[in-house]
Amino acid sequence: MHDFIQALPKTETHLHIEGALPYELLTAWQPERWPVNPPFRARSYRYATFPDFEKILLDHALPWFTSAEQYHEAAKVMFAKHVAQNVRYVETSFHLPVTKFINVPGPEIIAAIRSAAPVGLEVRVFTGMLRSDISGDLRPTINQLHNWEGLAGIDLHGHELMATAPETAEVWARVRAAGKITKCHAGEFDGAARVREAIEFLGVKRVQHGVRAVEDPTVVKLAVEHGVTFDVCPISNVGLRVVPAMREHPIRRLMKAGVRCTVSTDDPLSFGNSLIEEYTALALELNFTRVELAQVARNGWEVADVSEVARKAALAEIERLCHGDVRS
Numbered sequence: 587m588h589d590f591i592q593a594l595p596k597t598e599t600h601l602h603i604e605g606a607l608p609y610e611l612l613t614a615w616q617p618e619r620w621p622v623n624p625p626f627r628a629r630s631y632r633y634a635t636f637p638d639f640e641k642i643l644l645d646h647a648l649p650w651f652t653s654a655e656q657y658h659e660a661a662k663v664m665f666a667k668h669v670a671q672n673v674r675y676v677e678t679s680f681h682l683p684v685t686k687f688i689n690v691p692g693p694e695i696i697a698a699i700r701s702a703a704p705v706g707l708e709v710r711v712f713t714g715m716l717r718s719d720i721s722g723d724l725r726p727t728i729n730q731l732h733n734w735e736g737l738a739g740i741d742l743h744g745h746e747l748m749a750t751a752p753e754t755a756e757v758w759a760r761v762r763a764a765g766k767i768t769k770c771h772a773g774e775f776d777g778a779a780r781v782r783e784a785i786e787f788l789g790v791k792r793v794q795h796g797v798r799a800v801e802d803p804t805v806v807k808l809a810v811e812h813g814v815t816f817d818v819c820p821i822s823n824v825g826l827r828v829v830p831a832m833r834e835h836p837i838r839r840l841m842k843a844g845v846r847c848t849v850s851t852d853d854p855l856s857f858g859n860s861l862i863e864e865y866t867a868l869a870l871e872l873n874f875t876r877v878e879l880a881q882v883a884r885n886g887w888e889v890a891d892v893s894e895v896a897r898k899a900a901l902a903e904i905e906r907l908c909h910g911d912v913r914s
Contacts, residue, residue: 596861601850602680602681605643632824692713714743731757733764741794744771758789758790778800778801793809803843806845819851846885846888
């Protein structure tokens with residue numbers, strides 16, 4: 587099974603670059619400050635609350651991400667890890683408020699990340715913001731996102747219990763009209779109603795997490811009818827207590843109901859996880875078969891922002907693997 591998972595041409599479609607800072611870079615930089623194997627990266631660790639998780643992440647990430655060059659250096663190591671796992675397509679987002687904190691324009695951060703991509707790895711860069719940012723002093727920047735060269739799309743993230751500002755829908759529609767992808771975190775720390783909001787109010791086809799949609803069958807049906815993809819992060823969901831244990835994760839229920847689900851790592855700085863480990867957890871703890879794992883990989887390519895030639899080639903490779911070209 588390990589050989590099969592490794593051989594699958596995979597995508598990663600839900601990855602926060604600040605939350606994906608390779609921890610070894612911190613240890614090499616300031617070993618006295620960043621000890622090897624801190625407790626929060628252990629698989630058994632559970633964050634008490636989202637604010638606790640956010641504090642640990644920011645306390646570790648913000649000292650590093652002080653310039654476009656630092657984004658580039660982190661991305662080089664991060665993307666090398668993807669290549670080693672046979673990941674061939676990545677969607678990663680940077681936190682838009684950082685542009686204000688470090689006084690670096692967003693397009694410079696985008697260029698720094700994209701220039702770190704090795705040959706053979708397709709990278710799409712998004713920016714994400716808190717639900718409150720659209721009503722704050724970042725609004726002039728947000729109003730220009732549809733014009734940013736190299737920006738693949740936008741995302742709404744952060745503490746989900748925060749209300750979504752009414753003017754958000756207008757911004758999301760403008761960005762889509764410019765040919766970019768819109769996403770929204772929903773159905774993680776709040777219930778199925780937030781998934782409905784993301785689909786009906788914001789008009790997104792890509793929901794980040796979405797797993798709590800299972801609490802309302804009508805929302806699951808809505809997602810299926812609108813062709814919405816849930817970019818699911820199982821290990822993150824367990825570590826943040828969204829679900830009590832991997833064996834109780836609803837991803838199979840969602841997929842059986844017809845929801846397209848991808849699998850990603852979310853914030854590997856915080857969880858110490860890899861994409862291979864995500865797939866392996868599905869196999870070992872949810873008894874996913876090769877056919878089901880292949881469907882997860884296939885789902886990623888179906889929504890990937892790539893040429894039809896590249897998409898068909900990846901899907902054909904998955905089909906060959908499913909017909910027994912790789913043995914565990």
